[in-house]
Amino acid sequence: MNIVKTVDQVRAQVKAWRAEGLSVGLVPTMGYLHEGHGSLISKAVEQNDRVVVSVFVNPTQFGPNEDLEAYPRDMNRDSALCEKLGASLIFNPEPSEMYRPGFCTHVNMDVLTSTLCGASRPVHFGGVCTVCSKLFNIVKPDRAYFGQKDAQQLAIIRRMVEDLNMDLEIVACPIVREEDGLAKSSRNTYLNEDERKAALVLSKAIFLGQDMVKDGATSAAEVKKAMTDLINSEPLARIDYVEIVDGLTMQPVEEIGAPTLAAIAVYIGKTRLIDNFIV
Ligand code: AMP
Secondary structure: OEEEOOHHHHHHHHHHHHHOOOOEEEEEEOOOOOHHHHHHHHHHHHHOOEEEEEEOOOHHHOOOOOOOOOOOOOHHHHHHHHHHHOOOEEEOOOHHHHOOOOOOOOOOOOHHHOOHHHHHOOOHHHHHHHHHHHHHHHHOOOEEEEEHHHHHHHHHHHHHHHHOOOOOEEEEEOOOEOOOOOEOOHHHHHOOHHHHHHOHHHHHHHHHHHHHHHOOOOEHHHHHHHHHHHHHOOOOEEEEEEEEEEOOOOOEOOEOOOOEEEEEEEEEOOEEEEEEEEO
16 A cells, blocks of 8 residues: 655556546545544445545644644554555645645635534634545545544535535445444544543433434424533533534524434533534
8 A cells, every 4th residue: 555645646546547447435534543534444445446545634624723733643553554444545745735835726615614613613614625625636536435423524525515516426434432432533632531531421412312312302402401411510521512403504403303413512621522413
């Protein structure tokens, strides 16, 4: 498995595969890979002849006071996992390769980006849409793989592909969790021992909401209140948002139907974690 740093190298490799009639899957990541990313890579390996994993901590999706510099990186571990799972190529560009001097074209989206993480992180989804558009143009994959863990991102990418007539299929993969329920995340490494225990309140709130809906609850306010109260019972937790929204438009709903997304973002100490469930 090769690791390449330039757009030209990716293009040359994909062109050679295409000449052989091979299909290509893309898994966009920011690296520091765990089993959550691994599930996307495995699915891509299953469904495509060749798989490109991009490892790029994209500066344009981080706000000024966010964790761009601190974001964990470990290319040796990432490449070992990609190799083990059967990926064919890692694209690991420098920011200067992705954003050349004079760069000034951005992909932005309304509506879906106005709520949840988009409300707390105003520049985030513009950066995500721009970098994913670039990755789709560079790799030209048949399919690209995204995790349900970032449910709003997934909805936004689907919308962008539809709106801009991008010629690829978006494949969604379920949330992978630790044994005790915490959703796997590269940011979990920021947590100290007490915070790691406290972080369980996110998945507990998600499972509580899910059970209420399974048992027939349809009032978004009622489910939201129960989830909020549970999170507030954990002293180390500070809620960024607890929201119940339409699964396609990301706008708040009063009645829970299908598709509905219940999504939370919670600070545990200084670490902001997210989780969700889909009805
Ligand atoms: P990131 O490196 O955090 O940008 O994530 C890259 C991709 O992996 C995104 O599509 C995420 O939704 C997905 N992902 C991250 N964590 C998980 C998880 N625990 N389960 C499933 N997918 C995940």
